[in-house]
Amino acid sequence: MSSAEIPARQERGAVPGARQLRELFARDGAVRIVGAHNPLGARLAERAGFDGVWSSGLEVSASQGVPDTDILTMSELLGVASSLVSAVGIPVVADCDAGYGNAHNVMNMIRRYEAAGIAAVSIEDKRFPKVNSFIPGRQELAPIAEFCGKLAAAKAAQRTRDFMVIARIEALIAGWGPAEALRRGEAYAEAGADAVLIHSKDENPEEVLRFLSSWTLRTPVVVVPTTYHTVTATELAEAGAKMVIYANHGLRAGITAVSETFASILREDRTTAVEARIAPLATVFDLQGVPEQKRFEAQFITPHEGRPRALVVPGGAVAGAGPRLLEEQTSALRRAGIESVAVATAGAAVAECPQDVTPGASHTDAAGAVLELPGGGAGRTVLVSADSFVEAEPLRRLIATDADIAVLVDVTAGTGERPGALGLRLTSVARDGRRIGGSEGGEVAGRAGDRADGEFAGAAAFSAAGMALLRRAAEKRRANSEQADLAQLLDDLLADGHQPRAVEIASGWLELRTEDDVHRATQMLAAREAAR
Ligand code: SPV
Ligand code: MG
16 A cells, blocks of 8 residues: 555544554555654655654654753653654654663553554664764663563563564664674564664665665564665665665754744844745644634534524625625624624635635535535524625614514615516515515515515525525525525525515615626725725
8 A cells, every 4th residue: 555545544544553554564665754753744744745754762852952862751752752643644653762771661661652553663772871873972782682672572562463663773883793783683583573773874875785685584674864865765675675764854954944044034134035935824724734623613613502693605696706895794794793704605715804714615606505504503694695795784683683584675676676686575565665664574575576675685694493494495406406596595485485574775785796896896895994
């Protein structure tokens, strides 16, 4: 199975990292993993396409500002390693130094790392406390028998079949030569190691390639080409290596990039010069999982019980009202007392809306948006069609009704149905267009034929029961593979015999049925703002 075939963590259910790593080991070529010291680094590794993440002792120590000499405790390193596991869907291999003590410490360590979902651990044949392999000076090796005891203890302690223990050979690092390295590797394989790691600090890959050519056992070999970086993973794989660890390249890249950025800010006295070289905030949000959280928000978080909410739904006529008008509409809804406002119009405009607006790029019509809207408890839901702009005052009146369905009706339009408008007959009309009562008293008697008392003004409010009716209308449209805007859904409700409350208005809304309407409305709002 290639890494591309391994589904993301959210989708793959309970496929443990250890299983994934075993599958990666079973395929041709080298498994390539890269170092990380926090979940962000692990996510970058996963997005770049690495097969796995190396929870690097050097990186974690450096990130904490301490030398990689067994200063951090096992618990601290385990905390980081398990945070990497939680962040990605690829296996995490943990650098466990010399096992944090003797065989007893190793057994405890194995159980805890295994329980944290780590795929494999590497333990090295150094004396505790160890010193990072690249620090010049003292590098003390443990006797072979002692280290074999730790390996046997590790394998005895593990509870699941796939978890792997990698035995790291430090003989070349400590200057004990290739024969000792081979002797140790063979003893570790014999003691039960699932893989051996041959470490080298030479700038030339020769000693590692020689080790690989002398290796005759079936136990896979892992390499860490930090100093001998000219050799490719393909060449290492051809020489017999099964896993290549790029141990600390994220850490080192970060140090250079951050240092250069910081220096530039102080030098230039502003950040303009670095802006193009640093990740935009949108990338940060993406790496944090904000889009996912937005999806779950729509799925799991319902507005506070009893409070009104609003949804701007796709309109039929224009592609989009544009970010400026959507922002105005959102603000008018807020002024009408609705805190929870979602915008479900398709297209890029949505992204430019205020931050607490939920994007709904998958919706292409009002029916789709209605169906995806989560249940709203007992509160009222106001729907505004994106091909209208409705002021706060009429919206306030709309919310104030207690009807299951309340519709904003413009009664100045006169008789006769205009093209594109939903003409309505009202029960409150006495005779010849004169009304008794008017305002919130009347009901919509039905769709107008040749004589309309008013027209639908782009917004309607629904109780929970009203929303259920609307949802049913939307479902019917979907069942017939039809799209529907808000006016068409209302028309469906009227056709089914429902009589919504009419909230009669004579002003306070604009229709945005043509690009020209949108242009004029944008200009009007800009002029109004300038006059404030
Ligand atoms: C680590 O990343 O901590 C390692 C690899 O052990 S190295 O630092 O290259 O020895
Ligand atoms: Mg290390």
